[in-house]
Amino acid sequence: MPKPKNFLQLVTANRLNDGLVVFLNESGDWTESIDRAKLVKSKEDAESLLKERSSTGDDAIIEPYLIDVEIVEGTIAPVRYREKLRGLGPTVRTDLGRQSEVARSGLELANV
Amino acid sequence: MYRYDEFDAAFVRSRVAQFRDQVERRVKGELTEEKFRPLRLMNGLYLQLHAYMLRVAVPYGTMNSRQLRQLAFIADKYDKGYGHFTTRQNIQFNWPKLSDVPDILDHLADVEMHAIQTSGNCIRNVTADHWAGVVDGEVEDPRPVSELLRQWSSAHPEFTFLPRKFKIAVAGAEKDRAAIAFHDIGIKIRRNEQGDPGYEILVGGGMGRTPIVGVTVREWLPKGEILGYIEAIMRVYNLHGRRDNKYKARIKILVLELGKEEFTRQVEEEYARMGETSVQVDPAEIERIENYFVPPHYEQLNDADPVLAAAENDNAGFAPWVAQNVAKHREPGYGIVNVSLKPTGGIPGDATSDQMRVVADLAENFSFDELRVTHEQNLVLPHVKKSDLFEVWKSLVAAGLATANLGLVSDIICCPGLDYCSLATARSIPVAQDISNHFSELERQHEIGELKIKISGCINACGHHHAGHIGILGLEKRGEEFYQVTLGGSGDENAQVGEIIGPGFSRTEVIGAVDTIVDTYVSLRNENETFLEAYRRVGPKPFKEAVYATH
Amino acid sequence: MQLIKNQKFVEDGWVLIADDAPLPEQGKIIISLERFNSLAASDLSPIVHLGVSVTSADDVSLLQGDFDRLDLIRLNFPAFTDGRAFSQARILRHQLKFKGDIRISGDFILDQVHFLEKCGVTSFEVVDEVTLDDWHRVTQSLNYSYQPGYSLADTRMRRSRPAITADNEDQELVAELSAA
Numbered sequence: 001m002p003k004p005k006n007f008l009q010l011v012t013a014n015r016l017n018d019g020l021v022v023f024l025n026e027s028g029d030w031t032e033s034i035d036r037a038k039l040v041k042s043k044e045d046a047e048s049l050l051k052e053r054s055s056t057g058d059d060a061i062i063e064p065y066l067i068d069v070e071i072v073e074g075t076i077a078p079v080r081y082r083e084k085l086r087g088l089g090p091t092v093r094t095d096l097g098r099q100s101e102v103a104r105s106g107l108e109l110a111n112v
Numbered sequence: 113m114y115r116y117d118e119f120d121a122a123f124v125r126s127r128v129a130q131f132r133d134q135v136e137r138r139v140k141g142e143l144t145e146e147k148f149r150p151l152r153l154m155n156g157l158y159l160q161l162h163a164y165m166l167r168v169a170v171p172y173g174t175m176n177s178r179q180l181r182q183l184a185f186i187a188d189k190y191d192k193g194y195g196h197f198t199t200r201q202n203i204q205f206n207w208p209k210l211s212d213v214p215d216i217l218d219h220l221a222d223v224e225m226h227a228i229q230t231s232g233n234c235i236r237n238v239t240a241d242h243w244a245g246v247v248d249g250e251v252e253d254p255r256p257v258s259e260l261l262r263q264w265s266s267a268h269p270e271f272t273f274l275p276r277k278f279k280i281a282v283a284g285a286e287k288d289r290a291a292i293a294f295h296d297i298g299i300k301i302r303r304n305e306q307g308d309p310g311y312e313i314l315v316g317g318g319m320g321r322t323p324i325v326g327v328t329v330r331e332w333l334p335k336g337e338i339l340g341y342i343e344a345i346m347r348v349y350n351l352h353g354r355r356d357n358k359y360k361a362r363i364k365i366l367v368l369e370l371g372k373e374e375f376t377r378q379v380e381e382e383y384a385r386m387g388e389t390s391v392q393v394d395p396a397e398i399e400r401i402e403n404y405f406v407p408p409h410y411e412q413l414n415d416a417d418p419v420l421a422a423a424e425n426d427n428a429g430f431a432p433w434v435a436q437n438v439a440k441h442r443e444p445g446y447g448i449v450n451v452s453l454k455p456t457g458g459i460p461g462d463a464t465s466d467q468m469r470v471v472a473d474l475a476e477n478f479s480f481d482e483l484r485v486t487h488e489q490n491l492v493l494p495h496v497k498k499s500d501l502f503e504v505w506k507s508l509v510a511a512g513l514a515t516a517n518l519g520l521v522s523d524i525i526c527c528p529g530l531d532y533c534s535l536a537t538a539r540s541i542p543v544a545q546d547i548s549n550h551f552s553e554l555e556r557q558h559e560i561g562e563l564k565i566k567i568s569g570c571i572n573a574c575g576h577h578h579a580g581h582i583g584i585l586g587l588e589k590r591g592e593e594f595y596q597v598t599l600g601g602s603g604d605e606n607a608q609v610g611e612i613i614g615p616g617f618s619r620t621e622v623i624g625a626v627d628t629i630v631d632t633y634v635s636l637r638n639e640n641e642t643f644l645e646a647y648r649r650v651g652p653k654p655f656k657e658a659v660y661a662t663h
Numbered sequence: 664m665q666l667i668k669n670q671k672f673v674e675d676g677w678v679l680i681a682d683d684a685p686l687p688e689q690g691k692i693i694i695s696l697e698r699f700n701s702l703a704a705s706d707l708s709p710i711v712h713l714g715v716s717v718t719s720a721d722d723v724s725l726l727q728g729d730f731d732r733l734d735l736i737r738l739n740f741p742a743f744t745d746g747r748a749f750s751q752a753r754i755l756r757h758q759l760k761f762k763g764d765i766r767i768s769g770d771f772i773l774d775q776v777h778f779l780e781k782c783g784v785t786s787f788e789v790v791d792e793v794t795l796d797d798w799h800r801v802t803q804s805l806n807y808s809y810q811p812g813y814s815l816a817d818t819r820m821r822r823s824r825p826a827i828t829a830d831n832e833d834q835e836l837v838a839e840l841s842a843a
Contacts, residue, residue: 016139018209019164062145063159080591082530085539086161090531092459092541096192096207097162123807130804134774147772150744233744263809269781270753270813273746350750385724389757391812 009046010037010076011053012083013064021086021098022061024053030061032098034076034087039069113174113482114259114404116224124221127228127267131155132214139211154234154272156202156227157213161534166205166213167230168220172240172258172282173201173485177476180483182223184465184472190216195468196532197453197461199525199576200279201239201485202230206532228266233274235265235346239281241289242486245405246494248442251301252309254284256402257338260393264339271346275353276361278346279318286605291487293317293326293607294579296363297345304332311338315345315375316367319573323609324364329376335398340390344383348375408480408495413445417498430505432554433516438501441494449479449493449504450486452515452523457549459541460526461489470511478504488525488564490518520557521565521630522548525576529569529586530593536569538586538593538619543567546623551630560630563643566601579603581643582629583610584622595622599629599655600647613656625659632658667798668764668786675788677714677735687711693737696721699729716768719747727759736761738784740769749782753813756783776802781813 011024022030023037031037040046046066053064068079078084089097116124131151138148152158156167168183183203187195190212191205198204208216220226230237238261240254241247261280265271271278281295292298298314311333317326333341345363352370354360367375383390424431439448451471454460463471471491475483478500484492496504508514517523524547527533529540544567551557566580570587577583583598595617601610617625630643632655637646647655666675677691682698686707693714694702707713714735717723726736736755738748748767755761767779768788776787780802 014159014163016145017211019159019162021162081593082161082537082588085530089162090541091539092531092545119807123809126805126807133800133804147743151774233746266809267778267805269778269808269810270749271746272778273744273749273775347750347753351747355745355747385758387758389812391810 006070007041007043007046008069008071009040009066010034010069011046011050011064012037012067012086013053013061016060016062024049024064028053034069034078037069037076039076113176114171114255114401120263121221121224123266124224124226124228125218127155127226128214128217128221131217135210135214150232150273152210152213153232154229155213155217156230157208157210158231159534160206160532161530161536162532163207164210164213165532166208166216166227167198168203168205168225168227169230169237170201170203170225170485171262172238172244172255173242173487174244174255175475175483175485176481177472177483179223179225180468180472180475182219182225184468186216186219187465187468194462194464196459196528197463197485197489197491199487199489199527199574200237201242201487202237203485204528206528229272231277232272233276233278234272235261235268235274235278235280238262238265239279239290239295239487241283241285242484242488242492243289243439243448243494244284244484245407246441246443246446246448247285247287248440249287250285250442251303252284253402253405254282254290254299254301255405256398257299257301257311257335258282259401259404260339260398261342264342264391271350274346274350275355276358276363278349278363280342283605288603288605288607289486291576291579291603291607293605294319294323294576294603295326297342298326299338302332308334310334313341313345315379316364316372317607318362318364319576319578320362321359321571321573322362322364322368323573323578324368325607325609326364327367327372329372329379336393336395337390339393340386341379341383343391344379344386348378348382352378407443408482410443410446410495411497413443413497413499415444415498417445419499420501423502427502429509429514429516430502432558433505433514434501436516436520436558437514437518438496443495445498446495447498447501449496449501450518451491451493451508451513452517453490453513454517454523454548455512455515456522456552457545458512460524460544463491467511467513470507470513474504474507488523490523516554517557519562519564521551521560521563522557523564524548525564525566525580527568527570527575529567529575533569533574535572536586537571537588538569538595540567540569540575540584540586543584543586543595543619543622547626550623550627560634561642563630563633564603565626576603577601578609579607580610581647582626584626587616589616593619595619597622597625597629597659599652600644602644611652613652614660628659629655665789665793666786667789670795670799670802672795673786679716691734693735696726704732714764714766717751719745719751721751723751723755724759726755726761730759730761730763733761733763735764735766737766737768737788740767740771743770743772743775748784749778752779752782752784757813773798773801777805781808781810783813 025031025036026038067083088099134151137143158165191207196204238258240258245253278296280297281290281292282299283290283292284301294317300312313330314326315329349363353366437450478496479493524544526540526544530536564581566576567584568575568577577585579601583601585596587594598610602608633643679693688708691712696717699715712734716737765784766786
């Protein structure tokens with residue numbers, strides 16, 4: 001697994017009802033857009049953020065965990081290819097998943 | 113095929129209601145995710161990379177047209193218009209919502225289907241030879257005993273929280289098309305010296321990170337004793353299988369650690385101790401089930417059909433399809449039609465809802481309303497009159513389902529890999545697509561002959577790479593996808609675990625390695641020698657030399 | 664902790680005795696298997712009612728010779744995913760015909776209760792908050808069974824596939840346990 005140069009992480013999870021990938025944002029809500037995710041710059045902050053979210057009893061999401069990210073051309077991008085794929089949708093079906101919604105909405109895809 | 117009686121129907125409805133209650137308790141927060149997870153898994157509901165995935169059982173791979181149409185309906189209404197047929201004769205939907213799943217299960221129950229025990233540490237969907245009941249050389253149809261096992265294992269009070277998942281497969285002929293030696297329990301129907309049919313019982317086969325070919329613990333078991341004997345095996349496993357390490361929890365590790373003799377002794381001891389508490393199957397119940405699998409009313413036909421012969425002459429694409437995808441039926445004048453779900457460059461095992469409806473119509477009109485799912489991720493129309501083959505072929509062509517590649521290099525078994533699966537370490541589908549595109553010329557594929565490529569996207573080996581003539585395993589190395597190649601594996605009656613040929617390949621290199629392996633085989637083979645036969649004759653050396661000389 | 668038996672909350676008259684605590688001379692006591700095995704018959708008061716608590720790793724069949732001394736055997740789930748207690752109960756109740764109370768402790772979940780009953784369990788140590796309504800709803804939600812060789816530990820109607828023959832003695836045992 002590649003180690004990023006600078007420590008930068010965020011919390012991701014899947015939504016309980018539809019299972020879709022979500023990210024924890026600055027206001028403590030879960031959003032489908034990685035661009036708005038809350039970033040933490042130290043291991044301590046990361047762990048307390050995850051712990052805080054896991055212990056609030058917020059059952060609207062499941063299986064939260066931390067991922068390494070980096071800033072590429074001003075946008076947030078996961079470091080591992082697993083997480084890149086997870087953010088996009090199946091690479092063999094680009095008509096499905098987050099990638100298709102982003103394409104449809106005319107937004108720029110984040111560097112995932 | 114089997115039809116539910118009132119009891120079966122009530123059981124499945126009751127299971128759906130139970131799951132509906134479990135989902136409600138989960139949504140209300142009465143059940144934590146930790147406690148809900150095993151409950152949802154026991155109804156086939158996984159959390160995958162992008163969303164939930166629902167795995168629906170197709171018991172021993174047999175379905176009717178109404179059931180396949182219902183799957184198409186579910187794909188359209190609750191998913192994204194397609195499904196994925198798996199190596200365990202199941203179908204997976206990749207985008208269901210948790211709150212919709214109880215309704216989906218009710219729709220399944222409407223057509224006598226379910227998702228019970230398609231996941232979790234319990235006895236999974238029992239699989240069987242996909243040509244059961246129609247192929248020559250069968251001792252008995254493996255489906256009645258598979259159905260008996262399906263019923264017996266459903267919501268089993270004792271064996272639902274096992275150390276690990278548990279898979280059973282049944283073969284009814286000497287030729288093994290169900291890969292029984294790679295299952296926790298493999299059952300082979302065979303005759304004893306007196307000529308009576310019974311069961312040979314293999315235990316401890318499996319793939320995963322420790323691939324092992326199962327060993328025979330009973331050469332021949334009388335038919336009436338099957339449930340009792342399986343119960344004894346399950347109890348020894350439930351009590352003594354390892355629970356300290358998930359990777360050592362399968363029964364194969366218990367058999368390995370105890371040794372075949374000691375394991376067998378413990379099973380026989382338990383079986384003897386069970387005595388009167390052992391479940392004896394009433395012969396009337398076996399007969400009731402067997403009656404559902406009696407052959408349909410075939411017409412008396414000549415085996416050679418003039419309509420077929422004429423059509424073969426007139427249509428360039430038809431004859432190769434008949435030669436490759438239509439297998440010999442035991443009844444004169446009929447053929448076993450294999451519907452390839454491996455179009456050039458396609459996703460192995462995927463079918464759109466429209467394609468499902470086409471196959472359902474064909475099954476209803478031309479195959480006594482019956483079809484099969486194969487562990488090689490294709491479909492089968494088991495009894496088609498030879499005079500109907502041309503009609504069937506035309507419909508399949510129109511639906512993109514007539515690729516004449518059964519058993520050939522592009523008929524690839526492939527798990528969903530990292531395109532869908534949260535456990536995967538690399539993608540597998542794009543590799544299958546590359547290979548399929550590379551060998552897109554059917555003529556070349558026919559020249560190469562039978563060659564089974566199997567691809568897994570992680571060590572769990574859902575793509576059966578250990579049993580591939582050429583096996584490909586996707587891993588992650590230094591942040592990149594990376595592929596290990598094995599040769600000489602086989603999932604048939606001469607089961608064998610493939611051997612790793614050497615250092616792995618990057619995503620772009622792997623296609624070249626496969627190409628070199630295929631070329632090497634073609635250049636060294638004797639007349640009529642298949643890839644596997646040639647590999648067994650010459651060993652890995654010439655392949656290694658060729659692959660690593662050019663890479 | 665609350666005790667549920669025959670679908671009802673009941674007073675738990677049993678006391679779990681720690682390994683280093685002195686043995687009472689009377690009453691209903693549960694001691695660990697380890698301690699039980701280390702005691703001579705004379706160490707135990709003849710009027711005490713005895714239960715033994717086993718772990719999921721213990722071989723319960725070794726208790727067969729002590730059945731006349733034991734009124735209760737307490738099984739344990741170290742984690743709800745560890746299903747060894749199902750087989751232990753099955754062996755005790757159906758193979759070895761233990762007639763006393765088989766009690767479940769530890770990390771089991773409500774959804775396992777009906778399976779446990781079928782394996783021969785008769786009482787449940789419940790730690791989580793649960794209402795009797797929940798208990799009834801969840802534990803009675805699957806009323807059909809393909810395994811008639813497993814008995815019903817209460818008298819509720821549950822259908823089994825009739826054509827697979829069950830052990831008739833089990834039915835007698837069920838009647839006996841339900842009456843008790």
